[in-house]
Amino acid sequence: MTLIDLANPTRFLSLTARILPWLAAATTILLLVGLYQAAMAPDDYQQGATVKIMFIHVPNAWLAMFVWGVMSLAALGTLVWRHPLADVAAKAAAPIGAAFTFLALVTGSLWGRPMWGTYWEWDARLTSVLIMFLMYLGLIALWRAVEDPSRAARAAAILTLVGALNLPIIKFSVDWWNTLHQPASVLRMGGPALDRSFLIPLLVMAVAFSLLFVTLHLAAMRNEILRRRVRSLQMMQASRRSA
């Protein structure tokens, strides 16, 4: 099966029906392994047990940005190639990305209170991630507000690409401005600054959450394809009645 075959919604549905159970099983196993390793990880000499929040905060923060990246590629697919599955992919990813961003913000806040003495600080990293969360909500609202799917797709694609300008700001905000948030400690020049006892559970959790995203995204794309079929059949039914 080639990539072109996947661009056909019917073939896409038959493929997802076959691989979703396997993906769900792999995600569950990896999440359980990651949670076990996170529970067994030692306390940090400075942060104590609160370092365990890192194992869910960091994967969610990475995925919040990654999902916007996926939506940006899909936006190009909508605007340049006008492929219907591109808008399906972007629309299905938005609520999942919003959920990951919400979790990154809230777990970061819960980590910040004991470490920084505050739940929230209007610094560059936290504010730029909050802006991304609000843009996710704006995109979801846009898709719901515009009735014509092709107009909604184009408007959402443009907004997604505008929002993509925020990604480098989020990534480099800790280097460009003074912030309470720590600088990058895994994806940085010179390799990870984390000890293996923290790095391995973190990477396992990151892969597990990435698999979770792929599983949920494929399932949500399947739902969106079905929703569009329902819409077209309802329109066919309405035109028959009026004829």
Add this chain to the structure above:
Amino acid sequence: MLSSPHASFVVMSYALATAVVLILIVWIAIDYRRQKARLRELEASGVTRRSGRGVADI
């Protein structure tokens, strides 16, 4: 393992993450059932796709 004075922050973070992920899974599963039920209703009322493929093929 979690004797830290800040254990409640850790527990709350994991509980919240679990709740949000479960809500996502349940929402997607309910949406799937709803769309399939709507397609079935439309097919039952005689409205079918040009390809002739129905819910049973999904």
